[in-house]
Amino acid sequence: MAEPRTASVPAYADSRTSRKTKFEKKLRLFGVLFALPWIAGLLLFHLYPLAASLYYSFTSYSILEPGQWVGLDNYRELLHDGTFRTSIYNTLYYTFLFVPLSIVFGVAIALVLNMKIRGQGVYRTLFFIPSLVPPVATTIIWLWLLNPQFGLVNYWLEQIGIPGPPWLGSEHWSKPSLILMSLWGIGQAIVIYLAGLQDVPQDYYDAAEVDGAGTLLRFRHITLPLITPVIFFNLIMGMIGALQNFALPYTLTNGKGTPANSMMFMVMYLYTNGFGYLKMGYASAMAWVLFLIVITLTAVLFATQRRWVFYQGKE
Template identity: 55%
Template sequence: MTKVTKRNVVNGMLFVSPWVIGFIALTMVPFVLSLYYSFTTYDVVAAPDWTGIQNYVQLMKDPIFWTSIYNTLFYTVFSVPLSIVIGVALALLLNLKIRGMAFYRTIFYLPSIVPLVASSILWLWLFDPQFGLINSMLEAIGIRGPGWLVDPAWSKPALIVMGLWGIGGAMIIYLAGLQDIPQEMYESAELDGAVWWHKIVYITLPMLTPVIFFNLIMGLIGSFQYFTQAYIVTSGGPNDSTLFYSLYLYNNAFSYFHMGYASAMAWILFLLIMAATLIVFKSSARWVFYGGDK
C-alpha cells in the first residue's frame, strides 16, 4: 500500500468517524443493552436485577398489552390500505395535464410538512363534539355528529382520518412513479382500443406496484410505531381505545419507570415489524412488477 493510499484511508476514516461513533454510542449500544434489560427488572434508580423471561411471561398475561396490540393492528389494517388507495387516486388526479396543476400539487402536499404537534392540536379542535367544525358542518345538513375522540367507538377512526390528511408525502412518491411510466405504453393501448380504465388497470397499476410496495413497507413500519398523535390528542383514552403499542411502551418506560418491561415490549415490537415486513417481501414476487421483468 502506497503512502498516498494510506493517507486516503486515514482521511476517509477520520471523515466517517463521527458517524461511526454516533452509530455505536447512540444506536448499537442501546440496541444491545435493551436486549439485556428485557431480561431484568430495571427502574433506572437501582441496578438491573436479572429475572430471565419473566417480563415476557408477564406481558402475555397483561390485558392492557393485548389491548394495545389490538388497537395498533386495527389502525394498521385500516390506515395502510386506505392511505395507498387515496394516495394513488390523488396522484392520478394530480398527474392530469390541466392548467394550474403545480398549485394543486402544492396544496395537497402542504399538510405533510405541518408539524405533527400543530396538526394534532388543529384536529383536536376540528373533532370537538360540541364546537368542532366537522360536527357543525354535519349538523348543518341534519346529521348528528359522533363523539369522535371522546367516544371509544369513534376514536380510532378519527385518528385514521387524521393520518390520511397528511398523505401528501406518499402522494408525491406515487406521482413520481406515474411520471416514470413510458407514454408509449399508453399510446399502444389507445391504438388497440383501450379506454381509460383499461389503461389504469393493465398499465398504470402494474407499473406502479414497486412504488406501492415501498409505501406499503414504510406504512406498515410507521403504523406499528404510531405514537405522536395519540399521545398529544387522547393520551390513550377514552377507555384505552387509543392506547397504541408504542404509547403503552412509552408509559411503561418513562411514566412507570419499568424499563425492563418496556425493553421486552420493544423487542416484541421489533419482531412483529420484522415478521410483517418479511411476509410482505415474500408475497411481493406475486404482485410487484418491475420494468425489466419478463
Template identity: 65%
Template sequence: MAEVTKGTRVQQPVIVKRKMLSTKSNLHGWLFASPWIIGLLVFFAFPLIASIYFSFTSYSILQPGEFVGSKNYQDLFKDDLFWTSIYNTIYFTIIFVPLGIIFGVSLAMLLNMKIKGMGIYRTIFFLPTLVPHVALAVLWMWLLNPGFGLVNGLLDVVGLQGPNWLGSEAWSKPSLILMSLWGIGQSVIIYLAGLNDIPEEFYEAAEVDGANWWQKTRHVTLPLLTPVIFFNLVMGAIGAFQQFTLPYTMTQGQGTPANSLTFYVMHLYDNAFKFFRMGYASAMAWILFIIIMSLTALIFMTSNRWVHYQGK
C-alpha cells in the same frame, strides 16, 4: 540479466508508492466516515445490544436491576393493556394502510393530469405533511370538538347530529385514521414519481387497441405502479405500528376513552418513562421488532405475486 534486474528495481519504488497512496486514501476515507461510524456504534449498535440485555433484567433507570430471565416476556402476556394496545395498533394498521394507498394513488392520478396550475394543487396537497404532528393534533382536536368544532357545525347545518369524535370509544380510532389520512401528501409525491416513470408508449399502444380510461388504469397504470405501492405498503405498515404522537397528544398520554387510543408504542413509552420499568419496556420493544419484521417478511414473500417490474 542486468536489464531485467534494473527494470525490477525501477518498478519496486512505483509499487511501494502506489501502496502508500492507497493506504493514505483508505485512511482519509475512514477518517471522513468516522463521525458516522462512531454515531452508529454509540447511538444505535450499543443501545440495541443493551436493550437485549435489559429485557432480561429488572432495570429501572434509577437502579441497575437484577437478571430475571424471561419474566418480563411472561408478564407481557398477562398484561391486559398489552393486548389492548396490540388490538388498537392492528386495527389502525389494517384500516389506515389500505386507505392510505387507495387515496394516495387516486390523488396522484388526479394530480398527474396535465391542466393549468397543477403545481399549485400539488403544493396544497403536500403542505399538511410539513405541519408538526403535535400542531396537527391540536388543530384536529378543535375541528372535531363535539361542542364548537367545525365538523359538527357543518353537520348541524345539514340537519345531522355529529358524534363525540374523540370522546367516544366507537369513533376515537376512526377519528385518528381521518387525521392520519390528512398527511398522505408525502406518499402522493412518491406515487407521482412512479406515474411519471411509466413510458407513454404503453398508453399509446393501449389506445391503439381501443382501451378506455379504466382499462388503461387497470392493465397499464396499476401494474406498473406496483413497485411504488409495494414500497409505500412496507413503509406505511412500519409507520402504523409505531403510531405515537397523534394519540398521545390528543389524550395527554391517557389513551382514553376506555383505552381505545392506547397504542403499542404509547404503552411502551409509559412503562419506560412513567413507571421506569425499562426492562419491561425493552422486552416490549423486541416484541414489536419481531412483529414488524414478521409483517415485513410476509409482504416481501407475497410481492412476487403482485409486484411487476418493467425490466422483467
C-alpha cells in the same frame, strides 16, 4: 542445449506496483478516517442502545436502580397484561386500516394531481402542506373539527341529515377518528406516487390508445403495474410508521389512551412504563416484542412482493 531465457521484469515496473500499493493503502486509510465519525455514531447511538435494551429486557432495570436479572419474567408478565394486549389490538387495528386506505387515497389523489390542468403546482402544494404541520398543531385543528357540539364536521353532516358521532369521545369512533386525522397528512406519500406516475413511459399509453384501450384499462394494465414498486415502498414505510404511531394519540389523550384505552398504542404504553413508571426493563421487553412484530410483517410483505410487484425491464 541452450537454456530457455526467462523474461526479466523491468525495475521500474516493480516500483510502479509498490507505489500503487502504497497509494491504495493510503486511500483505504483516508476512507476509514472519513467514515470514522459515522462508524462511531453508529456504534454509540444505534448498536449499543440496541444491545443494552436487549439486556435490560431480562432485568428489572429502572434508571434509578441497576436492577436484577429476572430472565423471561418481563415477557411472561406481558402475556398477562391486559393493557398491553389492548395496545397490540389498537396498533394492529390502526395499521391494517390506515395503511391500505393511505395507499388508495394516495394513488387516487396523485392521479388527479398528475393531470395537465391550470394551477397544477398550487394544488400539489396544497396537498403536501398538511404533512409539514407539527403533530400538536394537527391535534388542535382536528379537536376543533371533530368536536361533537360545535365542530365543523358534525355541522356539515347535520346539513345533509346525518347525525354526527361523538368521534374522539367514543370508544368505537376514536380509532376511526385517528385514521381520518392521519389520512390528512399523507402528502409525502402522494409526492412519491406522483413521481412514480411521471416515470411511466408515455409510449405505453400511446400504444394502448391506438389499440382502443380506455382510461380504466390503461390504468389497470399499464399505470398500476408500473407503479407497484412505489406502492410497495410506501406500504413498507407506512406499515412501520403506523406500528410506531405515537405523536397524535399521545397528544390527543395526554398519554392516557382514553376513552377506555381505545387510544392506547404500543409505543404509548411503552413510553408510559419506561418514563412514567421508570420500568425500563419492562419497557425494553415491549420494544423487542414490537420489533418482532415489525420484522415479521416486513418479512411477509417481502415474501409476497414477487407476486404483485413489477419492475420495468424485468420479466
